[in-house]
Each structure stands twice: as C-alpha cells, then as structure tokens.
Amino acid sequence: MTKITPQSKDFAQWYLDVVKEADLADYSKVKGCMIIKPYGYAIWEFIQAELNSRIKKAGVQNVYFPLFIPESLLNREKEHLEGFAPECAVVTHGGGKKLAEPLIVRPTSETIMYDTFSDWIHSYRDLPLKINQWANVVRWEMRTRPFLRTTEFLWQEGHTVHATSEDAAVEVDRALNMYKDFDRDFLSLPVLTGKKSRKETFAGALYTLTTEALAKDGKVIQAGTSHHLGQTFAKSFNVTFQDQNSVVQHAWQTSWGLSTRIIGTVIVCHGDEKGLVLPPKIAPHQVVLVPIFKTDEEKTRIFDELNGIKEALEALNIRVHFDERDTVTPGYKFNEWEVKGVPIRIDLGPRDLEKSEVTVTRRDGDKFNLPIGDLEQEVPYILDKIQENLLEKATLFLKENTREASSLEEMVKILDEKGGFIKVPWAGTDEEEKKIQDETKATIRIIDPIKSTEKLKCFFTGRETDTLVYFARAY
C-alpha cells in the first residue's frame, strides 16, 4: 500500500489503493463498472439492512420496477430528459432483432414508476402512496472511480405521492433527516444539510435537499438527496386524483435516494495512512482474533481459549472472525486486518496466556491488555467508543474546515490551501454561480436553511442578502 496520507496530493491514488488492498472491489471488463467483492458487499448489506428498516418504519413499502424504460416514457418529461439523456445506455436490439422502440436502461425510475402510478391513483383515498426500491441503475459517466462514481451503481430510490405540496414537503424533509441520522448514527459521518441551488437541482424537481460530507482531502461529497418534485411529473404522467370535493387534481411527488457511493464516502471520510477505517456498525468483522504460538501444545491451548472468546462474544451479537490461518505469520495478519479497517483486534500469545490476558488493538488508536474475563463486558463498550470516536473526529474535522470568506480571492485562497466548506453571503444569479464554478471549480453545495437576521452583503456581487450558502469543491 502506498504510504500516503488521505490529506496528501496523491489522494486519488491512496483511495484506489485502499479499495484494492482492503479487497472491497475490482475492476471489470466494462469501463467504469466494478465488481463488488465479498468484503465490500458485506458492508453494503449492513447499510441496506439498517436503512431498509428505517424506510419501512416510515411507512414505505418495497417494490421492484423493470430495468428497461421505453424511450417514449423517458421523453415525456422534458427537463428530466435533458438532464439524463446524455448519460443513458440504450438497448436497440433484442432477440437478434432491431426493436421497434429503443429501451433505456434506467438511470433512475421516476418515469417508468409514475406512468404506472397514474393507474394506481384515482382518489385522495389512494394517497399518500409511499414506495421504495433497491435496484441497480446505469449512468454513462465520462469519468469513474470505484464506489464514488461508477457506470452502474446500486441504490435505493424512494418515491412518494401526496395530495398537497405541504404533505410532499414533509416527506422530503423526513427522507433528508433519515439520511442525516443514518449517516451520523450508523456511519459516524457528520453531514451538512440544506437545499441545492437551482443549478444543482435534480432534473425536473421543484427543489432538492442534500446531505454533504467532507472528505479528508478537503473535497466535498454528496451522500444522499431528497427531491420535492412538485407537480411536474404528475402533469407529464397524468398522476391525478379526485379530492373530497370531487375535483380532479394533479398529485405532488417526492423522490429520494442513497447509493453505493456512501461506501466511498466512508472510505474518504474515515480512512487513514494505514488504509480503511470502518465504523463498527458496518464492519463485516467487528473483532478479529489472532493466535500467536510456537509449539503444538501452545496452539491447542490458545485455540481453545480463542474459541471460547469467540463463542462468548458472538453470544452478545458481536461479529467475530477467528483468523486460524497457518499459512501466514501474525505480523501479516496484523497488517491485513488494519488495511481492512477492522475495529478491534485481539491477539493471544503465550505471554498473554500466562497472565490470562489478551492484547487488544483499536483500529482508531490504542493498544492495551485486558483480562480474558473482562472481554464480554469491555468489547461491546469499546465498539461503542470507536463508533463515537470516529464521529467526534469527523465532526471536529468538518467544523475546522468550514470557514467564512468575504471575497472571491479569500475563498479561492482557502480552497487552494485547505479545501473544505466556505460559508458566504450570497445574492448571485445562476449565471454568476456558473462563473464562480468556471473560475474556481467550486460550486454551491448547500443553501443554509437558516436565514441571517441582519442584512449582509453578497461576497461576490455586493448585493444585499439574508441568504448564506456553502461553497466547496466537490467529487
């Protein structure tokens, strides 16, 4: 593994090294597509399971819609089409024959779902409709990186339909807060949340809310989004209902999603010079046991002891892996599990055994000894501590790297030297935002939901404003 820190200029290389050495994913034969390997997929399964349960608690049901979207359906909503058409994969042949109508491999499922919703929804009694699907989508991106941006990726997409704009807005907020809480509680990731600027809003949406995380190289990454779709799609797809007064109305819709990119986000936010660092809640192995011995007699005693520890910890629902391999040395194992980000390593050798102790190494810091008898009490506590500590460190990093600027020059200076978020008063137009992007590569990541109580001067135009925005360079 290249010995570069996540803060260094070679961050891109460090990232690729971590993905490879931690055995998360491989390249495939198709450019931009990746093979998610067992260790990486296990992480995704923990993310899925937890988020799925939170989605269901919100009264949302799972469904599955087809991979293919008839071209005419995608064309139905103009803004949406313009946003996605350039990056669509299109199937023109099937069964050896040219198709009468090309099929789009879904880049997202609004169009195919909403065409069906128009059949499902007739009355206000059919609302709200809340569904979600776990699926793969394809977007023909020009530049890809494992997890952070791949041609095909996995995600969940939630889609809800409501009778009023207010009801839809509540759902948009709920989804955003679900992501925010999930990121914090489960992934130890603090995120900034707020509205996207018009330029960054989802194609066809009224407005887009987002969660933005800060990577260790000072760049920012969109981790999950929630869109208020207004009645745009409802009008294009005839999603209508009769209200209590027998009046036919267009419905109000939302969509929200979180993808495998979140794994990349965990890597760039928690990783260090030794490799991956996993929050315990998504670690495939929360504890790895490494035996150290010379003689067969020692091996027998140490294996017995470790098997006992494994059983005791597993009874507490802790995911334990006993590394029994005799083909590699303990030193090799130490490094391998560090690269793979395992939260706790427990070593047991003859010296420890004599004192009825084990050597415990925390991936996020200390190494210390513990009496074997204390493990059942201590290990769950240490796992919690690691989960908390990662959040604390990331929160501090986010705080330290969120700065203010009073001019464009000052913003660029900070971005060049340190990166991070730059909080500024803003009254610019879409064109002025584009101009800043062209000159500085920074975009408005979020508009602060909290308005200033006093009048401020826009850092770029000098115009009066009460709006604050966060600029950053993003992935």
Next chain:
RNA sequence: CGGGGUAUAGCAAAGUUGGCUAUUGCGCUCGGUUUGGGACCGAGAGGCCGCAGGUUCGAGUCCUGCUACCCCGACCA
C-alpha cells in the same frame, strides 16, 4: 469529447545503436525451517511482449494504423 501518458506472467517493473532459450521482485505450488508488526532457504509452475499490418536474414525493440486503460479537464449520485 479536448490535453498528457502507458500497454511485457496474477501484480509491479527491466529489457542498450534490432541479435542467441525474454529477465527481476512480489504473489502462486511443493518441501523444510519459522511464527509477539507484512519470515527464510531450496525446488517448481506460470508469456500471442495490447491487436493488425509493414520494414528486415532476424522485431519486445524500428514504421503505420487500430484498440484498451490511467492521469488532468468538461458531465455527474
């Protein structure tokens, strides 16, 4: 799609003005010694030198074309 770069074993590389059986390290297999921070010795297996043409007695090496991938931009979750 623009700019730059690279294609030699699973991975990383060397290969001189064209010359003999294509080399080295890591990894892999077998045997032995090891084992508290990526062990050591010995013996092996593994190659369409990216693809297609051309020049030549002779091409990994020179020429032409193609393709793929990587990096930097534009596009994006």
